[in-house]
Amino acid sequence: MESNFDKVAGTYDGLARLIFGNSIKKSQVHFLNRIPDSAKVLIVGGGTGWILEELGSIKENLSIDYVDSSNKMMELSKSRNAGGNHVNFIKGSYHQIQSGSYDTIITNFFLDVFDEVELASAIEHFTKLLSDKGIWICTDFQKTGRLYHKVLLWSMHRFFNMLANLQAKKLADFRKLLLNQGLQENERKEYFNGLIYSAIYSLS
Numbered sequence: 001m002e003s004n005f006d007k008v009a010g011t012y013d014g015l016a017r018l019i020f021g022n023s024i025k026k027s028q029v030h031f032l033n034r035i036p037d038s039a040k041v042l043i044v045g046g047g048t049g050w051i052l053e054e055l056g057s058i059k060e061n062l063s064i065d066y067v068d069s070s071n072k073m074m075e076l077s078k079s080r081n082a083g084g085n086h087v088n089f090i091k092g093s094y095h096q097i098q099s100g101s102y103d104t105i106i107t108n109f110f111l112d113v114f115d116e117v118e119l120a121s122a123i124e125h126f127t128k129l130l131s132d133k134g135i136w137i138c139t140d141f142q143k144t145g146r147l148y149h150k151v152l153l154w155s156m157h158r159f160f161n162m163l164a165n166l167q168a169k170k171l172a173d174f175r176k177l178l179l180n181q182g183l184q185e186n187e188r189k190e191y192f193n194g195l196i197y198s199a200i201y202s203l204s
Contacts, residue, residue, distance in 0.1 A: 049077025056083020
């Protein structure tokens, strides 16, 4: 059974701000200005959709495929003002995107929902959807070795295991799996004492 965030949709952004302050939002918008003009963009697991408004404020003429499996998250996302960008809302799994050559793929706090087997499959799937000169903006959590961060990650996994049927029982090493898929990390920015990171990956 896939994860489903319907039960936390209404409080998701508020909880993130309560725990992480502005770090969650800052990390997700840090590299948005690197998206090429008039790009074809894939956003997977977009949550409440506030990122569509951020994109609308800095970019025009983007063609966005916006994928989320949560009914309530999708409803919230459709209410957003995307500005001069065209958004194609796709309710369901990322598996439904079987073809395409995207200039930009965005996965914000999405890869951490999977166990390691599904995660490797998801990374391989997205890599095949990336254009030769495309970029993948990945923003997520990472292990730091700090005790406070370990407790926080454990608590979050327990919380979302109960309310959202989260697949992952622990945080995987996304960076290792991305690099193993032949991607290279071009830029990186860290937040919240290193617990949160955002990076740009590409095929070359």
